[in-house]
Amino acid sequence: MVQPEVSVxxxxxxxxxxxxxxxxxxxxxxxxxxxxxxxARLDGREAAIKAYSIAVDVFGRxxxxxxxxxxxxxxxxxxxxxLLDQYYEDGRMPHGVRIxxxxxxxxxxxxxxxxxxxxxxxxxxxLLETPPPAAISPEPTNWRFRSGVLIGAFFASALxxxxxxxxxxxxxxxPGLDSxxxxxxxxxVVDFQNLAGDEGNAVAGDLALALxxxxxxxxxxxxxxxxxxxxxxxxxxxxxxxxxxxxxxGITRVVDDAVEYGAIxxxxxxxxxxWSYAVSRPMAEASQPRAVDEVSRRMALVLGSxxxxxxxxxxxxxxxxxxxxxxxxxxxCRVALEVYHDSxxxxxxxxxxxxxxxxxADEQIAPAALAASAALTMDxxxxxxxxxxxxxxxxxxxxxxxxxPISSFVWEQSGRVEEVEGDLAKARMAYSSAVQLNPAxxxxxxxxxxLLALGPDWQQxxxxxxxxxxxxxxxxxxxxxxxxxxALRGRDYDQARKFGETLAQSDRTLGSVIVVTAALESGQTDxxxxxxxxxxxxxxxxxxxxxxxxxxxxxxxxxxxxxAGGLERAGVPPKALTGPY
Numbered sequence: 001m002v003q004p005e006v007s008v009x010x011x012x013x014x015x016x017x018x019x020x021x022x023x024x025x026x027x028x029x030x031x032x033x034x035x036x037x038x039x040a041r042l043d044g045r046e047a048a049i050k051a052y053s054i055a056v057d058v059f060g061r062x063x064x065x066x067x068x069x070x071x072x073x074x075x076x077x078x079x080x081x082x083l084l085d086q087y088y089e090d091g092r093m094p095h096g097v098r099i100x101x102x103x104x105x106x107x108x109x110x111x112x113x114x115x116x117x118x119x120x121x122x123x124x125x126x127l128l129e130t131p132p133p134a135a136i137s138p139e140p141t142n143w144r145f146r147s148g149v150l151i152g153a154f155f156a157s158a159l160x161x162x163x164x165x166x167x168x169x170x171x172x173x174x175p176g177l178d179s180x181x182x183x184x185x186x187x188x189v190v191d192f193q194n195l196a197g198d199e200g201n202a203v204a205g206d207l208a209l210a211l212x213x214x215x216x217x218x219x220x221x222x223x224x225x226x227x228x229x230x231x232x233x234x235x236x237x238x239x240x241x242x243x244x245x246x247x248x249x250g251i252t253r254v255v256d257d258a259v260e261y262g263a264i265x266x267x268x269x270x271x272x273x274x275w276s277y278a279v280s281r282p283m284a285e286a287s288q289p290r291a292v293d294e295v296s297r298r299m300a301l302v303l304g305s306x307x308x309x310x311x312x313x314x315x316x317x318x319x320x321x322x323x324x325x326x327x328x329x330x331x332x333c334r335v336a337l338e339v340y341h342d343s344x345x346x347x348x349x350x351x352x353x354x355x356x357x358x359x360x361a362d363e364q365i366a367p368a369a370l371a372a373s374a375a376l377t378m379d380x381x382x383x384x385x386x387x388x389x390x391x392x393x394x395x396x397x398x399x400x401x402x403x404x405p406i407s408s409f410v411w412e413q414s415g416r417v418e419e420v421e422g423d424l425a426k427a428r429m430a431y432s433s434a435v436q437l438n439p440a441x442x443x444x445x446x447x448x449x450x451l452l453a454l455g456p457d458w459q460q461x462x463x464x465x466x467x468x469x470x471x472x473x474x475x476x477x478x479x480x481x482x483x484x485x486x487a488l489r490g491r492d493y494d495q496a497r498k499f500g501e502t503l504a505q506s507d508r509t510l511g512s513v514i515v516v517t518a519a520l521e522s523g524q525t526d527x528x529x530x531x532x533x534x535x536x537x538x539x540x541x542x543x544x545x546x547x548x549x550x551x552x553x554x555x556x557x558x559x560x561x562x563x564a565g566g567l568e569r570a571g572v573p574p575k576a577l578t579g580p581y
Contacts, residue, residue, distance in 0.1 A: 174326035344506030408438030517566030
């Protein structure tokens with residue numbers, strides 16, 4: 001039994017050691033965060049350790065702070081966990097105390113070893129008391145990487161590549177495949193070089209940690225913080241099964257009374273630059289937490305996008321290998337799903353379904369695969385079978401959410417299921433959850449923006465959708481639902497027609513109707529003649545009637561009435577408007 005006063009003294013000494021660690025000292029806000037929660041725990045004020053009090057007392061948020069709309073505490077807590085894991089992974093435990101910040105909580109836990117006991121990790125124990133050691137699995141983390149274990153990381157990566165080659169490359173490739181599918185990209189984020197003087201000391205380190213946190217929300221990217229692996233002069237052809245390794249680095253510098261953030265993404269295998277980015281903020285804003293978080297989020301919107309630089313290798317491989325399901329992996333199936341979402345082509349949807357069906361049984365029931373299967377089930381269901389398929393799709397999403405309740409991707413797919421089923425309230429909740437869990441998910445933002453644009457909150461949806469369109473690479477056609485509908489509301493018929501034509505490439509239900517209505521209002525009869533047959537031949541309209549089908553998606557009655565009037569003036573038979581035809 002460790003005496004209380006001894007334990008408290010050792011915990012405070014351990015806290016001082018962590019706060020004196022150079023990596024922690026470079027991020028004064030995280031240091032203040034850690035001291036605040038440890039002091040509160042030791043003083044018996046656990047009830048005060050809440051997101052609100054941390055935001056107000058540590059991060060200077062105003063008294064009307066809303067934890068649901070401002071993720072500052074959640075983001076900073078994740079960054080603090082990363083630093084603490086990194087600190088103890090280097091073997092530091094001089095006072096026999098380890099400070100933990102459990103996932104989902106802000107109350108710290110302490111592991112207190114008996115005097116003279118060696119430092120292997122023990123189970124988390126109540127404050128001031130150390131029971132006999134118990135076997136426990138180490139806490140999982142996505143970012144176990146430090147310069148002190150660079151050689152070990154190098155060989156671990158090599159062994160992983162070797163194992164993959166034995167499983168995939170060592171087997172004869174299926175017909176039509178000349179190389180195995182790319183693996184999930186791995187990104188090492190290194191501290192940005194500070195060229196901004198004293199003003200940039202905290203900013204440079206905080207930005208790297210913020211990027212690790214933001215990219216960590218994407219479960220199809222492996223993100224690490226630390227020192228990159230040693231460059232290897234090796235072409236992809238020499239070892240096609242090696243995972244794509246990337247290094248994200250950058251600088252901060254002062255330019256005309258503003259701090260400029262520059263980032264560069266380099267592919268480790270050939271040292272080629274895959275992406276670069278620069279943005280500046282006024283000096284007065286640069287040291288504020290919101291500034292760093294916003295810069296990080298904007299970078300993550302591009303890097304985490306399914307169409308971003310980290311997934312280009314996989315997309316190119318898919319385009320060259322139409323029978324990719326023969327070499328299915330969870331990652332390549334995920335990329336195939338996103339290709340289908342972008343194109344809306346049934347053939348792409350079937351390819352994604354076949355890919356998931358070809359996975360080993362245990363991988364088919366992983367949360368992401370279950371959620372993807374549910375979304376594909378609803379997206380590809382014939383109009384007359386949507387109601388019947390909804391039960392199966394909801395069963396899949398329920399299982400996925402039970403297994404991965406904080407996965408933004410799973411919530412996004414759940415929203416797609418609810419939207420196709422016609423439960424717009426549940427779809428909005430699911431999409432909102434996806435955005436809250438990953439504010440840098442362009443697809444989640446675009447889906448929420450589209451859904452809001454279909455209802456009375458369209459102005460809010462317009463801003464969200466615009467972020468997804470302007471700040472991510474190659475926005476797909478379905479992103480343009482909100483601007484098309486909002487241009488129609490604003491009677492900017494030329495813009496509505498242009499956006500509608502883009503939207504119709506993947507969403508004929510909305511896109512073709514918007515084009516016909518906008519073209520009619522602007523007197524473009526040739527455009528009406530081209531798109532009206534698409535409206536009348538659209539199978540969901542034929543099965544349910546045009547207005548009933550539109551009514552399943554549109555909750556804005558005035559917009560629905562406007563579309564109905566336009567279609568009627570364009571010559572659509574009344575029977576086709578109101579029922580099957």
